[in-house]
Amino acid sequence: MNTSAHNLTIQQVAEATGLSVHTLRYYERIGLIHPIDRAQNSHRRYSQDDIGWIEFLMKLRATGMSIQDMQIYAHLQRQGDCSLPERVAMLTQLEAEVEAHIRELQEHQKLLRHKIKYYGSLLTAPEREAS
Amino acid sequence: MNTSAHNLTIQQVAEATGLSVHTLRYYERIGLIHPIDRAQNSHRRYSQDDIGWIEFLMKLRATGMSIQDMQIYAHLQRQGDCSLPERVAMLTQLEAEVEAHIRELQEHQKLLRHKIKYYGSLLTAPEREAS
């Protein structure tokens, strides 16, 4: 089973993922993405596996992981199975940070809702102001 | 009732809020904070109300609001009650974004937990690898 057919141009990957072609080349340059296979004309050809990896990277970014930590993670990934413990450690750490971040956002959301409600009440029954 | 006693130096506010003195002056410079009252020696003296406002600003930042939007909000606040509708609109918009962000984080958290569990299982019962 060949899960790595090389069929997509950088343009197509940009459209599929929402990253710009600039960002795709940038990610490769800094080692977030392994050197992508090339067609005879030296153009990049992305496999489905490549897309999967890029989408995973985007999720890491969206959780707030820094580019630097993603570089470390990508490097570990390339080491193969022997790096599993470190990767699990990184993901576990990240998961905890995401959990904390969610809780913080929920707190702030409460305040926003409270303020919206209060300000709203001032609008319908006017003439006063405080916090 | 005077809720605006002027008693805190910039240093004390920095310690109380966790912002740096640089950032406090920066926020004032760009209009996020109104011009703080001064002691005779021209040193800033922050009131409890000022602290309250700064803490609110920090919460807006933590939800992801940009400095630019915070400038707009601060400006509206200074207009007084007549700006309430706009402020409610901004807060409502922000609340929706926070809601969406929380959901996104929860999705990514699910994936992280899944990966951690799967990689963990590889560690105890070794020799295989996939997604």
Added chain:
DNA sequence: TTACAACTTCGAGTGCACTCGAAGTCAAGG
């Protein structure tokens, strides 16, 4: 009186994560 710390303004510098522009190659279409 002299040292020191904390404050002041101002403009410049930093780090991050892109984002872009220049200059060149190459293949297909008219």
Added chain:
DNA sequence: CCTTGACTTCGAGTGCACTCGAAGTTGTAA
């Protein structure tokens, strides 16, 4: 043959949100 357009590399530029350093003033303590 010539144009068009998608690709290539490389280094430089951008925008955001701080962050810092220099140079000066002031108030207290030894």
